[in-house]
Amino acid sequence: MPEFNLGESSKGEYLVGRGIPPFHRHAILKMNEFSPLHLYIENLHPLDKEVKDQIEHSFNFKKVKKNEFLLQEGEICKFNYFVLKGSLRLFKVDPKGEEMIRYFAFENKFATNLTSFITGMPSEEYIQANEKTELLYIPKSIFLDLVESLPPINRVYRNMLENAYITSQKRIYNFQSYSALERLKWLLEQYPKILSRLPSKLIASYLGITPFTLSRLKAEL
Amino acid sequence: MPEFNLGESSKGEYLVGRGIPPFHRHAILKMNEFSPLHLYIENLHPLDKEVKDQIEHSFNFKKVKKNEFLLQEGEICKFNYFVLKGSLRLFKVDPKGEEMIRYFAFENKFATNLTSFITGMPSEEYIQANEKTELLYIPKSIFLDLVESLPPINRVYRNMLENAYITSQKRIYNFQSYSALERLKWLLEQYPKILSRLPSKLIASYLGITPFTLSRLKAEL
DNA sequence: CTAAAACATTGATCTAGAGCAATGTTTGGG
DNA sequence: CCCAAACATTGCTCTAGATCAATGTTTTAG
Numbered sequence: 216m217p218e219f220n221l222g223e224s225s226k227g228e229y230l231v232g233r234g235i236p237p238f239h240r241h242a243i244l245k246m247n248e249f250s251p252l253h254l255y256i257e258n259l260h261p262l263d264k265e266v267k268d269q270i271e272h273s274f275n276f277k278k279v280k281k282n283e284f285l286l287q288e289g290e291i292c293k294f295n296y297f298v299l300k301g302s303l304r305l306f307k308v309d310p311k312g313e314e315m316i317r318y319f320a321f322e323n324k325f326a327t328n329l330t331s332f333i334t335g336m337p338s339e340e341y342i343q344a345n346e347k348t349e350l351l352y353i354p355k356s357i358f359l360d361l362v363e364s365l366p367p368i369n370r371v372y373r374n375m376l377e378n379a380y381i382t383s384q385k386r387i388y389n390f391q392s393y394s395a396l397e398r399l400k401w402l403l404e405q406y407p408k409i410l411s412r413l414p415s416k417l418i419a420s421y422l423g424i425t426p427f428t429l430s431r432l433k434a435e436l
Numbered sequence: 437m438p439e440f441n442l443g444e445s446s447k448g449e450y451l452v453g454r455g456i457p458p459f460h461r462h463a464i465l466k467m468n469e470f471s472p473l474h475l476y477i478e479n480l481h482p483l484d485k486e487v488k489d490q491i492e493h494s495f496n497f498k499k500v501k502k503n504e505f506l507l508q509e510g511e512i513c514k515f516n517y518f519v520l521k522g523s524l525r526l527f528k529v530d531p532k533g534e535e536m537i538r539y540f541a542f543e544n545k546f547a548t549n550l551t552s553f554i555t556g557m558p559s560e561e562y563i564q565a566n567e568k569t570e571l572l573y574i575p576k577s578i579f580l581d582l583v584e585s586l587p588p589i590n591r592v593y594r595n596m597l598e599n600a601y602i603t604s605q606k607r608i609y610n611f612q613s614y615s616a617l618e619r620l621k622w623l624l625e626q627y628p629k630i631l632s633r634l635p636s637k638l639i640a641s642y643l644g645i646t647p648f649t650l651s652r653l654k655a656e657l
Numbered sequence: 658c659t660a661a662a663a664c665a666t667t668g669a670t671c672t673a674g675a676g677c678a679a680t681g682t683t684t685g686g687g
Numbered sequence: 688c689c690c691a692a693a694c695a696t697t698g699c700t701c702t703a704g705a706t707c708a709a710t711g712t713t714t715t716a717g
């Protein structure tokens with residue numbers, strides 16, 4: 216019945232280094248970079264040392280420049296990203312060539328295009344860095360092996376999915392029934408400093424309004 | 437490490453009948469009612485006989501009348517529902533007293549208020565039958581036990597969450613960038629017969645427009 | 658079967674937010 | 688440090704969709 220061999224993959228060494236660009240392998244040893252990830256995961260589910268080690272060996276560190284793409288339309292999304300510093304945005308480009316931003320991933324958030332990541336189909340979305348960004352990333356196959364083989368990781372992933380779903384339900388209600396000004400206020404409650412951190416253009420896109428309207432709404436705050 | 441005893445709960449009888457109103461227990465024996473559920477689950481992940489049996493013993497059958505509530509605001513959502521016939525709607529009531537419909541669950545769809553179901557906090561949503569509806573339902577504790585104890589069920593739940601998340605991302609993009617007419621057309625692609633099956637009032641709410649606007653848009657189709 | 662209530666349509670306004678043009682301000686690459 | 692290019696603001700106009708009132712149609716309870 217199990218498609219993934221639980222015994223093997225829980226030995227640890229089995230997974231290490233697969234799909235990791237050699238340049239970044241050193242990062243595996245830089246323990247400190249992983250603590251935000253540990254905190255994040257431990258917050259969802261307590262972990263013992265062995266599992267923590269497993270995680271350390273599975274994620275890799277990467278720095279990206281402002282505006283650098285981690286995923287482009289048509290590519291297959293092979294990684295799950297965890298933001299340490301900086302931020303990413305996930306968006307589609309509509310027929311008129313406009314960005315529609317679905318999600319901002321700031322510090323201590325995971326980001327991936329789940330559709331492509333899971334199905335292996337080409338992505339309709341882009342993932343791009345808004346700022347100079349530092350992140351951890353884990354290849355799809357390793358991530359899925361961990362989810363199958365380690366119950367605590369399985370629970371963490373389940374919690375991530377549950378939370379992501381709940382969050383997007385809120386966003387749907389927001390669009391469904393609230394004015395642009397109300398949506399802006401809601402965003403500012405969650406990220407009070409977002410207006411000074413990211414260009415208005417991006418925030419307008421996230422809110423589903425034009426930069427002109429956002430500019431006028433700011434006056435009303 | 438495991439919080440749920442895998443050996444015990446996979447014995448089957450352990451779970452049967454917990455939380456089940458006596459009136460409905462007979463349903464456990466009515467094998468045929470479960471086949472849509474089996475099909476649904478098998479579509480996500482193949483199942484062996486033993487697991488199927490486990491499922492049969494965990495879900496219960498229920499008929500509800502049109503307009504009957506399965507969950508009201510302030511209550512704790514204790515069940516996950518699977519629709520066999522008819523349909524449900526999940527909605528909030530906004531400050532002006534208007535329904536905001538988030539989701540229609542037709543035949544072969546699961547429905548629950550995940551937020552309340554998972555966190556155990558009071559629900560902000562209602563779940564109500566649009567029509568005379570037949571459903572299967574599983575109590576939260578049994579559901580979570582199954583997810584923990586049976587790997588195939590774990591995968592099924594994961595797939596459900598992944599799909600639910602992906603679907604809601606699409607709905608967000610829809611609200612973010614498309615006109616009411618485009619949203620209506622998109623809905624009709626998914627459910628061509630929805631306009632004749634449900635009152636326009638409900639569809640308007642789902643689309644985030646007034647019934648007046650929907651009435652005018654129908655003329656443009 | 659019938660009457661009341663709920664629902665749907667349609668016309669006449671009104672308004673939030675879009676689109677466009679002109680102008681000012683920031684940013685970043687050389 | 689500078690200048691071009693990208694970004695932000697503001698005024699004017701336009702439009703999708705809201706609101707409200709009047710009328711017609713369908714449901715539902717008795």
